[in-house]
Amino acid sequence: MSEYWVHPTAIVDEGARIGQDTKIWHFSHISSRTSIGSACSLGQNVYVASQVTIGNGVKIQNNVSVYEGVVLEDYVFCGPSMVFTNVRTPRSAFPRNTSNDYQKTVVKYGASIGANATVVCGVTIGEWALIAAGAVVNKDVLPYSLVAGVPARQIGWVCQCGLSLAFRDQVAACPECGRKYEMIEETVRIAKEV
Incomplete structure (x- = not known):
């Protein structure tokens, strides 16, 4: 008997490691060689690519793709339809689709990313940072920062509970x-x- 729960419409490829009490909802796809911690919730239509690392207590809302090169530390929140990228200069005619081409993106402990935000690859989002809905993050974000806009700019500081400081x-x-x-x-x- 599995220690995690998977909706019947979801696909979990052989070789994926999933922690206890994690829930994977409708139409999601978890690739092989992926590590997902315990007590996570992956909403409807979530895709997790191969070689992704997701910590404990992570919440990924509906319609999010977590591509190779992304690391989500413990208690990260990914809002609905937010976007990760993993290649800075994508071209259909010149495919960049090997592990050597992917840039690493790290979302640190407790950080939250709002709905429809975009995180351009190669950045680190600091602990407890809060990315506003619709923001486009193209550079590192300091711990406890509140960032918003296109491109995202720091507009304040936030507490661990999420309120402005x-x-x-x-x-x-x-x-x-x-x-x-x-x-x-x-x-x-x-x-x-x-």
């Missing part, structure tokens, strides 16, 4: 959960956990 004298406190943060040379880190 207002820094004064290099410190901020979340008005909802009470976590405290400090900023040192444009780097935000948690100063007090709740």
